Amino acid sequence: MKTIGVLTSGGDAPGMNAALRAVVRTGIYNNVRILGIKQGYNGLINGNIEEMNLSSVADIIHRGGTILRTARCEEFATESGIKKAKNVIEIFDIDGLVVLGGDGSFRGAKLLSDNGVPTVGVPCTIDNDMGYTDYTVGFFTAVETVVDAISKIRDTSSSHGRANIVEVMGRRCGDIALYAGFAGGAESIIVPEEGIDIDEVCRKLIQSRNRGKLHSIIALAEGVGNAYEFAKEIEEKTGTETRVTILGHIQRGGVPTAFDRIIASKMGYRAVELLLEGKSGKAIGVKENSIVDMDFEEALSINNEFDSEMYDIAKILSI
Ligand code: F6P
Numbered sequence: 001m002k003t004i005g006v007l008t009s010g011g012d013a014p015g016m017n018a019a020l021r022a023v024v025r026t027g028i029y030n031n032v033r034i035l036g037i038k039q040g041y042n043g044l045i046n047g048n049i050e051e052m053n054l055s056s057v058a059d060i061i062h063r064g065g066t067i068l069r070t071a072r073c074e075e076f077a078t079e080s081g082i083k084k085a086k087n088v089i090e091i092f093d094i095d096g097l098v099v100l101g102g103d104g105s106f107r108g109a110k111l112l113s114d115n116g117v118p119t120v121g122v123p124c125t126i127d128n129d130m131g132y133t134d135y136t137v138g139f140f141t142a143v144e145t146v147v148d149a150i151s152k153i154r155d156t157s158s159s160h161g162r163a164n165i166v167e168v169m170g171r172r173c174g175d176i177a178l179y180a181g182f183a184g185g186a187e188s189i190i191v192p193e194e195g196i197d198i199d200e201v202c203r204k205l206i207q208s209r210n211r212g213k214l215h216s217i218i219a220l221a222e223g224v225g226n227a228y229e230f231a232k233e234i235e236e237k238t239g240t241e242t243r244v245t246i247l248g249h250i251q252r253g254g255v256p257t258a259f260d261r262i263i264a265s266k267m268g269y270r271a272v273e274l275l276l277e278g279k280s281g282k283a284i285g286v287k288e289n290s291i292v293d294m295d296f297e298e299a300l301s302i303n304n305e306f307d308s309e310m311y312d313i314a315k316i317l318s319i
Contacts (some may be wrong), residue, residue, distance in 0.1 A: 001118075001275055003033045005049070005094040008066040009040035009073070009105035012252055013138025014067040015260035016100050022268025023059040023098050023122075028054055030276060035092060036257035039069045040101070041108055045084045048090055050181035061261055064141075064253040066100075076108050081114055089117055098268070102136070103300060106283055107170045110296035113281035120274050120282045121296065122267040124177045126251055129173035131302035132294060133285025136266040142169070142251040143179045149247055150184030150217055163205055163234055163242040165218045168229045169251050172224035173304055174221040176251070181219030188218045190313050192308035196224055202237045204318070210242065216240070265290050271289040 006023045008016050020036075027034040036056065038048040060067055075081040089097070098313030099109040110207040113119040121129050126142035146168050157164045166186075170176040174191025181189035187208060188201045205216050219235075220227055231242040256264070267284045270291050272280055283299035285292050 001032060001033050001095045003035060004096045004098060004272065004275055005035045005037050005044070005089070005092070006068070006098045006099070007037035007040055007044060008068045008070045008124070009099060009101035009108065011072075011102065011125060012066050012070050013126050013136070014064040014065075014141035014179050014252070014254055015137035015264040016124045017057075017063050018256060018261040019066060019100050019122050019124060019137055019264035019268040020066065021061055022265040023272055024052045024057045025054065025162075026269045028152040030272065032272070032276070033177050035094060036068050040071040040105070041073035041081070041085065042071045042318070044088055045073070045075060045081055047087070047088045047091065052233075061233035061265075062254060062255055070101075072104070079112070082111055085112065086115060086117065090098040096280070098122065098271045098275070102127065103130055106300060110281065110300065113296060118280035119273055120271045120280070120284060120293070122264070122271050124264070126176065127173045128175040129171060129304050130285070130299070131304040132283060132299035133287065135263060135286050137260050139175065139260070140258070141254060141256045141260050142176055142292040143183065144257055145254055146176060146180035146247060147184045147243070149250070150180065150186065150219070153245055154215050154217055155182075157217060160241065163216040163218060163238070163240045165220050165227050165231055165242065165244045167220045167222055167244065167246040169247070170221045170223070172223055174306060177219045178307065178311060178314070182310060184217065184219065184316065186217040186244070186293065186314075187318050189298050189304070189311065190218065190220045190224050191311070192221055192224050194308070194311060196230070198230065198233055202234055205234065205238050205240060222225035224236055242269050
């Protein structure tokens, strides 16, 4: 393997740069030429490609975003998209590819691998919604961001004696709400995996208010329902003024935590190792503190298991 291409795809995640740095440096250490493909699969289709060297990835381990930029590329999922990508791969003499992204990006990576291009994937998404790996790169940084926001919102919640709904990202996965709500001491955590019981939220709110608690934080995962409608219902049922904060894309940026940098670097390193060992079609992950890999097909078929034990503990600790 003489040339490896690397791209970042889908929603960006803090720690993608650390993974990229690991891919580039491990490749160069092994005398492999590394090509950086810009803007995800778009760059692969259009030949937006630049050779990388040791200094291209200097000073990025601590930076959020992705220096290669990213995109969600619909054309890539089509037959003509794959054909164009294969042509570019041939023109640039790319022998193997590392894809840094979430499950949509991995589906693209699998297509390439099925079409004879040696490809491996490193899971990078704040959602932590890939069941085959314990954690994805970016998740814990997003959780830190949300916990920090909850602490700030709790101050004003107490001052005003209000309830505050904090809506977080996660697509169809409640992990950000669960982990951040747990660590931030939220009074209620609402996730798609468990559904919503507004009366239970209101009961808790009234009981804790009667005990003299001034604040009430409700961590709500996106996709469960409309935060403003929930707020209206809570206000009507409890008489407590309720505000909504939708954290949005603030969760996607920022300095990656040490943990995200560490798993990103280990998995980026392993990605190049796997290609050099002649392996293809592999998703890399973290299981019980070890770096593991498995076929894309199997990895993509494993549903994310929601930690209902943690959810139940959170309920008990927030009585
Ligand atoms: O997958 C990451 C994520 O941030 C989700 O949590 C969210 O639903 C989605 O991407 C938002 O996508 P976009 O940045 O394209 O609006």
